[in-house]
Amino acid sequence: MFAYYFKLSWLGIKRTPMLTALMVIAIGLGIGVSMTVLTVNYLMGKDPIPAKSHQLYHLQLNAMGKGPEWNYTADGYPWQVTYQDVQNVHRSEIPTRKTRSLATGVTIVPDNTIPNETGATPFLESTRAIDRDFFAMFDINFIFGESWNKQVDIDAENVAVINKELNEKLFKGENSIGKQIKLNAILYTIVGVIENWQPTPRFYDLNNGNFNSTERLFIPFSLLPIHELPSWGNNQGWKTETVNTYQDKLRSETTWNQYWVEITSRDQLAQYKEWLAGYISQQKKLGRFQSKKAGATLRNVNQWMEYNHVVSNDSSILVGLSFMFLAVCIINTIGLLLAKFLKRAPEVGVRRALGASRKAIFIQHLVDVTLIGLMGGLLGLALGQLGLVGVKNLYSSYSQLVYMDTSLIIAAIAISLGSSLLAGLYPAWLICRTNPSVYLKTQ
Template identity: 35%
Template structure:
């Protein structure tokens, strides 16, 4: 019987192909508008580390000026950064599973056989080897640098797949060298394609931009005194003793994001206790003269506080849903017009014994086919809209403008279910005719 209904539905679609195509087109446009806005909003607000987001925290220590005035302690918010000396101290204490400092600088990049005039400015991410395991970065060639490099500050580097294509034509470049400024670095690993969105571990203003292409040990940046003042935010309640980089490292200036990964959620309170003890020790040395309000903040909490998520995107999704509802109402009107031309056919089928349930199943299947085709059309149009958006907003990561398998399936299911729901009224209206009255008019 199902095959029979499919044949009837296909025959009906062909007989009313103009109305059917118009209904499919309207549904496709509505689905495309909705899924384009929803996909962008979903990719911008999704949990980038769903398996460990409750165990990866940003460490915030209350290293503000002792003269800062607050009405009450509840209003005090520690900086989002910590100082170099606190970064090195916390790593040395080794109280977390993994420690991930996030810093950086920019330097002129070239290959050893290139002239200095051919060098190009490149953004470099200074971090630890734990960065790659904490944020689940895949490697195409090689691996992260050894633990000894974090301790001694060896001149080693991990580069992205894109940078490897530019510098080494995509070949396995492990063991090759490159020049950053005046220093030679050895490539130890090449990252594969990496999709971490939003990129919460650094500056919230760049949460939806592509990751940097070059990674070096944080201790290497410290040893070589590599510093770019206009590259990232930093705050100093107490100025360094002099203008040297080493004085900046030893100062109370905060500019390093410091993330930790714990073994379990239960360790959060224990690590906070450790931070409180650490601050008390530093207070005895004359530092941290504000009340202790240390924090461990998840990536989502950090981005929400920094307002990386715009409420405009949510409003756009709701507007798109309203537009979809309007499109479905128009499609329902077209389907109703289709079925009104079938009153004689309905009467004849009822007269020869077809039940109301048989007719509902037949026309529901026809409406479902319209929904499926409309969903596929909407999916194609959604990909086209996302591609156009990626070309217009080139400063954003192209990963935002892409659909995963779950979203693609949701698109077709949404179109089918919506079409069936909005097609129920035309269906019941069509089968509500009186057979005797219609047969007399034949």
């Protein structure tokens, strides 16, 4: 039966090529535009670490004094934390894993004795200062070696973990464990080489470019006061205080460090929150945390992404607009389908008179619509790919964002079939109610 319906539909399409083309173009454009926008939006806000996103918490502390509140965030909490707080909070043994974090950078001076293609030209390398748990917390795999031992987080040593790409550049990809590199004229020993790791968005640091590339070089956070590592990220203060030297900065209320903990159970979370409350009341006695909003908050990965508006306002606006666009395309298609079906009303009249049931007429028209929807969907997918190439050219930082995965392609087909069926429902219902006698009379 379906084969017959398809044949009829195909004949119908051939008889009204212009009208059909208009409908296919309308659906195709609607799908193309909305899929382009939806893909960018979906990939922006996608959970970057689904297995652990609910266990990883980013800490925010509001240590402000009396006076005006921090008005950059909705809840008045600075994004990052001070060095003194990060040091104090790090003493808690409650979290399963924990890491301090700072975006910094070094000059790598390649050793002349190591033969490599980069020669002896020094180069700048953005670097992340972290604790040993960082790699295990964020599920980063090692190719060679492992993270430094726990003692290094307390008594700093000049050790480093590099990624595969930097290992290729410096050591031609061979096992470089135990080899040394010169960072800012100081020798560091390589203890581990990790796989190239690029979470999108770069959720572990949303304050220094959401879609930037990850660092290729990792060194212990405990080296901060020793080598006076500069901040390559944001530094924000609220207090009027003199910050001349690096030691001043370590003691200041400048927020420039980040802190992540891994917490696996609800009890543990409650316990940790209690511990933080205790820390804050102790700090209050020392004259800090005086603001009305003073306190601590923990946000898991997805909450942290939402808080930082990883999905930009522009993207949300475009999603709204693109669905209105799709709505216009659907309405347009309903109008054209009405025209097309009514044109065929005499034929339907004959079929009804010859005994075709209303259901048969209805189904046959839906098959018609499905065929148009399928063609529109395919056109839409092609246009969507074109749109994504366009978006890639427009936003240089989104290059890793713009691809359609299987679920998006399925969604595209589903939306196009769904919207064309929706568009076809009313015209098909109208036509199957045709009274055959009206048309038979005029024949």
